[in-house]
Every structure is written in C-alpha cells, then in structure tokens.
Amino acid sequence: MTSVELVLAIVKILIVVLFLLNMAAIATWADRRQGAMVQDRVGPNRAVVYLPSLVVRGIVFFPPALLAALSVFTATRPASAPAAAETMVAAAQFAVAVAWLGLIVFCASARSGGPINPAEEALARVEPRNIFYGGVMAHVAVFFLTQAVPLSAAPIVARIACVLLGALLLVTGAYAALRVPEGKIPLRLLGTLHAAADAIKMIWKEDFIPKNADRLLHSLAPLLAMFPALVTFAVIPFGDKLCFEDNGDGVFGFGDLPLLKRTVDQAFTCSGHVVNLQVADLNVGILYIFAMAGTGIIGAALAGWASDNKFSLLGGLRAASQMVSYEVAMGLSIVGLFIIYGSVRLGDMVQWQAEHTWGIFVQPLAFILFLAALAAETKRIPFDQPEGESEIVAGYFVEYSGMKFGMFMTGEYVELITSSALLVTLFFGGYHLPFLDRDGINIAFGDATLFQYKMTHFAVSLTYVLAFFGKTILMAWVQVFFRWTLPRFRYDQVMRLGWTKLLPLTIVNMMVTGVVVLAVDSAPAGLVGGLQVAADVTHAVVALGGFAAVVALIAGLLEPVERQRTVNSTSSRFAAAAGGTKASPQQA
Known part of the structure; x- marks a missing residue:
C-alpha cells in the first residue's frame, strides 16, 4: 500500500465514523424532540x-x-x-x-x-x-x-x-x-444544545458497578455492543469508484500527487489508479454484515448476566432470543436478492440496480420482511422488549450509568444509521440516482436515448456520495418515525410474529423468486428487452416522484401557517349552548 492509498483509507474511515457518530446524536435529538411534539410537551427547545x-x-x-x-x-x-x-x-x-x-x-x-x-x-x-x-x-x-x-x-x-x-x-x-x-x-438551536450537554454530563457521571457484579464483563459489555455497530458499515459503498490519472511512473504516491480524471465512460475505463469509496471491499460482502451484526448481541447478553440483577438478566435473555428469532428471517428475506443480483458483494448489487432497476421494485415483499426483521434486530420500537421500561425497568443496561450507558445508547443509534444505509444499498439503489451514469445524465428507454448531458467525474462522484448519505438520512427518519407512532408489542407477540409469520413468508418469497428468475432466464429476447424498458420506466417514476416530493416539501414548508382557536369558552358554556345539562336526583 502506497502513502496516498493509506491516506485515502484513513480519510474513508474518518468519513464513515464521523457520519455515524454525528447522525447518532441527531437521531437521539429527533427522538426526543418529536416525542415531545407527539405528547404535546415543551420538549428540548428552551435553551x-x-x-x-x-x-x-x-x-x-x-x-x-x-x-x-x-x-x-x-x-x-x-x-x-x-x-x-x-x-x-x-x-x-x-x-x-x-x-x-x-x-x-x-x-x-x-x-x-x-x-x-x-x-x-x-x-x-x-x-x-x-x-x-x-x-x-x-x-x-x-x-x-x-x-x-x-x-x-x-x-x-x-x-x-x-x-x-x-x-x-x-x-x-x-x-x-x-x-x-x-x-x-x-x-x-432547536434543542441541539441538550444533546451536547447530555454527552458532557455522561462523561463526568459516576461509573456505578453493582457489588456482586462481574467487573470485567460488566465493563466489556458496552464495548461489545458498540464496536460491531461501527465496523459493520465498512463494506457498505457510499459512492462509486474514483479514477486517478497516472503520471506515467506507475507509482501512486506523494511525489507527484495524482489528480482525479476529468471524465470517465459508463464502463469506467481507467488506465490510472482506481479507489473504491468503500472502507473494505470484501468478497463475502453481506455475509460480513450478518457476522458482525450477530456478535453485537453478545454485549446485551453479557450486560444482562454480569449486572447481578434479575431485570437485567431478563433483558439479556430477551435480546438473545429475539436475535435468534429474527436473524433467520432477516437472512432468508434477502436470499431472493442474491438470486437476482448474482452476487453477495454490495458494490455489485448497487451496479446491478444502476443498470436495471432498484431492488424495491423486484423484491417489494422482501423489503417489508427485511425492514421488520431489521427493526427487531436493532431492538427498535415496536420490538424494544429487551429494554421495556414498563416491564423490566430498563432491561439489560439497568445497572449502567455514565459513559457506559452512553455507549449502549450510542451503539443503538449507530445500528439505526447502519441499518438505514444497508436498506438503501439493497433496495434503493445505494448511491445511484435515476438516469445519472458515470459520464453524466442519460435519459434513455431501451435503445432510445432522449436526452444526454455530460458531467465531470468529480461532479458525478460528489453527487453519488451526497445521494447515498441523503437516502440514508431519509431512511433513518422513516425508522425513527416508527418510534413516534407504534406501541410496544407483548413479548409473546414478538416471538410469534418472527416464527409463524415472517419465517414462512421469507421461505415462500425465496421459492417464488427462484421460479421467476428461471422463467426470465429462459424467456425470449423480446421479453427481456421489454423488462429492461419497464426497468427504465421505474427510474422515470422515481425521478419524477422524487422531484415532486421535493417541490411539495418546500412548498409545504413555505405555506403560511393559519392558527385558529377551536376552544372559545368553558365546557359549561358549551353545554348551555347545546341545551343545558340534564338534572337528576343524586343517588348513592
């Protein structure tokens, strides 16, 4: 590895870590603020x-x-x-x-x-x-x-x-x-000072450890809960490949700093140095994510056992059994995507969606099943039974305070952002935007090209990166929205949903997908061409729908607010206006 490659690797790691940590803080703020709005409280907006x-x-x-x-x-x-x-x-x-x-x-x-x-x-x-x-x-x-x-x-x-x-x-x-x-x-600052104050406060709070707790495992559990959430993002591509020009010596170093190539073609022909906007481009791809995500539950289980508290133990057992139940459904739900994409590498999956259509259009049922299993895997409402306050006080981290509690909370929100990025990569084209290719904008349906606009390699790459992070933020907002609207399930309902509903549906979806893919592979060329035109139509629908949504959002934000009083007097006056109250003798 040359010096420039090392520097670029460090830069990519910093981009990912800073994005995850900052978005975790923003998601915490969003939960608190929107929860206050739903419950009609003042909320963290008084500073x-x-x-x-x-x-x-x-x-x-x-x-x-x-x-x-x-x-x-x-x-x-x-x-x-x-x-x-x-x-x-x-x-x-x-x-x-x-x-x-x-x-x-x-x-x-x-x-x-x-x-x-x-x-x-x-x-x-x-x-x-x-x-x-x-x-x-x-x-x-x-x-x-x-x-x-x-x-x-x-x-x-x-x-x-x-x-x-x-x-x-x-x-x-x-x-x-x-x-x-x-x-x-x-x-x-819309309550953002509260998040900073909470972080500083947790650093200086007393680190409480129960008397009969296992001190080593009690201290190790927060690290095991947060570390997998951070490293899981390593294989998710947040942008397309970069092509750096070669000055002729074949050395990628600081002596003659290579510049980004001005333009590239759709096939990405690069005679210089190629840099993936991905921390680690592993052959196992999505399997690495499942392996790392599965180890995250060890932190919750250790925290429940090592705290010497029956409520913590119940929370740890719930977290472990919930992980086992939904890990199976989550893995099987995207087997259909593996069959269609023909690869387990996330970069290849995004490229397939760019050349054909987004995964949400070819596997809509898999998206619903995967989203439900992902919410249960990350212990988000309505699947937050391992930390159910109304039942087991606070679950597996009830005996944690200070920064150790902060690490559990940060790890949970980092899992939220990572899961949102994974959803975007698998089902919403990753960093890809409709009709935006590596050489610019190409609006085409089948073999007919309607419009072309050439763009530089830097402009396209920057747009891809912004598109990926924008989609991730939007998907994180959707998952946070669940917390505002859905009540917590009972624990037996959670287990029944995983084993008797999600698991059979994932198996059915996998079998149907295999049959359809075999039928398409043996179909005549005319049908395959028609499917490609239909895929281009889905890109047009996404482009028009996205543009309309942005215009509607901005127009709605700019619409003047009309406030009208609905309560003008006391209830007695309303009753009098309605004909009065019925008088009856008082009875015991």
Whole structure:
C-alpha cells in the first residue's frame, strides 16, 4: 500500500465514523424532540444563547462574503472552453438559487418583523411559495440558455457569470446583515444544545458497578455492543469508484500527487489508479454484515448476566432470543436478492440496480420482511422488549450509568444509521440516482436515448456520495418515525410474529423468486428487452416522484401557517349552548 492509498483509507474511515457518530446524536435529538411534539410537551427547545448584534451580523455576512471572494477568484483564473462551460452553468444556477432563497428569507423577515422599506412592503405581499415556483422555472430557463451559448464564447460568459454571482452574494449578505436588529439577539438551536450537554454530563457521571457484579464483563459489555455497530458499515459503498490519472511512473504516491480524471465512460475505463469509496471491499460482502451484526448481541447478553440483577438478566435473555428469532428471517428475506443480483458483494448489487432497476421494485415483499426483521434486530420500537421500561425497568443496561450507558445508547443509534444505509444499498439503489451514469445524465428507454448531458467525474462522484448519505438520512427518519407512532408489542407477540409469520413468508418469497428468475432466464429476447424498458420506466417514476416530493416539501414548508382557536369558552358554556345539562336526583 502506497502513502496516498493509506491516506485515502484513513480519510474513508474518518468519513464513515464521523457520519455515524454525528447522525447518532441527531437521531437521539429527533427522538426526543418529536416525542415531545407527539405528547404535546415543551420538549428540548428552551435553551437560548444571547449574542451581540455585531457578532450576529458578522456571522450572517461572512459566508456569502467568502463565497463571493471565491467566485471572483474563479473568474480571474484562465480555463479551457469545456471547463469554462461547466463553470458558467454552475455559476448561473448558483446565482438563481441565491436570488430566490434570499427573496424567501427577506419575505419571511418582512412578514414576521415588519417591512423596513417600500421594497419589502411589496415583497411582504408575495406568497413565499410563488417565489419558490418562480425560482424553479428560472433554473430551467437558465439551464437551456447556458446550453445555447457557443463553446467558443464560454470563457467570457463564465467570467461574467462568476463576477455577477460574487456581486449578488455580497449584496445579499450585506443586506441580510443590516436587517439584524440592535441589542442582544436570542439564538435557539432547536434543542441541539441538550444533546451536547447530555454527552458532557455522561462523561463526568459516576461509573456505578453493582457489588456482586462481574467487573470485567460488566465493563466489556458496552464495548461489545458498540464496536460491531461501527465496523459493520465498512463494506457498505457510499459512492462509486474514483479514477486517478497516472503520471506515467506507475507509482501512486506523494511525489507527484495524482489528480482525479476529468471524465470517465459508463464502463469506467481507467488506465490510472482506481479507489473504491468503500472502507473494505470484501468478497463475502453481506455475509460480513450478518457476522458482525450477530456478535453485537453478545454485549446485551453479557450486560444482562454480569449486572447481578434479575431485570437485567431478563433483558439479556430477551435480546438473545429475539436475535435468534429474527436473524433467520432477516437472512432468508434477502436470499431472493442474491438470486437476482448474482452476487453477495454490495458494490455489485448497487451496479446491478444502476443498470436495471432498484431492488424495491423486484423484491417489494422482501423489503417489508427485511425492514421488520431489521427493526427487531436493532431492538427498535415496536420490538424494544429487551429494554421495556414498563416491564423490566430498563432491561439489560439497568445497572449502567455514565459513559457506559452512553455507549449502549450510542451503539443503538449507530445500528439505526447502519441499518438505514444497508436498506438503501439493497433496495434503493445505494448511491445511484435515476438516469445519472458515470459520464453524466442519460435519459434513455431501451435503445432510445432522449436526452444526454455530460458531467465531470468529480461532479458525478460528489453527487453519488451526497445521494447515498441523503437516502440514508431519509431512511433513518422513516425508522425513527416508527418510534413516534407504534406501541410496544407483548413479548409473546414478538416471538410469534418472527416464527409463524415472517419465517414462512421469507421461505415462500425465496421459492417464488427462484421460479421467476428461471422463467426470465429462459424467456425470449423480446421479453427481456421489454423488462429492461419497464426497468427504465421505474427510474422515470422515481425521478419524477422524487422531484415532486421535493417541490411539495418546500412548498409545504413555505405555506403560511393559519392558527385558529377551536376552544372559545368553558365546557359549561358549551353545554348551555347545546341545551343545558340534564338534572337528576343524586343517588348513592
């Protein structure tokens, strides 16, 4: 392994670990905050930090000023015509985004705090949703306008676009900073300070160990619970392969730092050095995940036994038996995917989905079964019987305090994020996006290509990475949503569901999948071509549905909130308005 490969391996590990730990903290915050909202409590949103207005103005003005300087610096650098064309498109689209985002912020400020000039008075009368819709149409118009610019004129137009973008950023940042009022400005961080305070508090809390407990195993259990959750992510690809150019000496080192290749083709022809955006590309793939996930239950079982507490022991036994019940169903539920993908390597699975269709369309029943088994495996509601507060106090970690308890909790939420990433990889295309290939956007149905837009290798790779982490966050939110809505099952119901419902369904799904795959393999070429067109249609459905969901989400967030009082008087007045109460003699 060369020095650059070692550095890249360390960088990949840091990316994965930092993502898991930060998302675990955010998921903890989401559970607490949304639980408070569901139960109509105040929740962790009371912490306020007061900052001087001068400091707030500097915080508001610094990011756009820095981006403006970077934009002007980009305009001064010479570039070839293809690179200038890409810079022109990016600068123009960024300018449109800055324009409509700034108008929405100023519109919201004028509506809430009152306009400060005639322009804001006119802006306050505009619906924020209309500004967003206008911004979307402006993005489309700018895209086609930039495509119409000749390649020879791209460098000049790119310089002009970068300068205009810098000026727009500078003006927007200055105006936003001037809108900050005088005096102390209250800063609410939506309860995120509570998560940081809890982490610091757990570090300094007393480490309590029961008198008759096994001290070694009691201390070892939190490590065994958290370590497998972290290392399981190692084989999950969070992006496509990177191709670094070779300077001719065949050495991948720091002497002449290799640069990322400008463009690659769909077949990923790379004559230089290939780097997988994956910590470890193992041949066993998904089998490694099952092996590591299975060892995580040892921590819960040891914690229950070593604590010398009957409630802890019950929690550990529940965790072990639940793991045995649902590990079988979870493994068998994705055997159909192995048959279809033809590999157990996660990178090959993602590539198959990119060339055909996402796994959710070919194995919808397997997704439901795998999601249920995964929730039980990670001990999430409604399968959190090993830590049922209403039955066994707190389950297997009832005798833990301080940072050891924090490690159990962190490990549980790391398992949530890792399981979300695994769901995305198996069923939702991993890092892949519809019609986005390694060389750019290619909208095609079968052999008919409708639209092509070439992109650089860096742009495609960055989009893939952002898409993977975005999908993972969305899937984690879906799993957290279960905690807000579903009640806890009884323990006998959990066992019955695993053995009498999930296991038979997984076997049936596996057998039906095998029969269908054999039938497709022996089908004529016309049917296979029709299936490929149907797969391309599913990509179109996902693309249109995703775009519509984003537009609907932003439009819903920008919709003005209408509050209406539903209770206007006391219950006695309501009763009087309804005809009064019936009087009857009091009886014992």
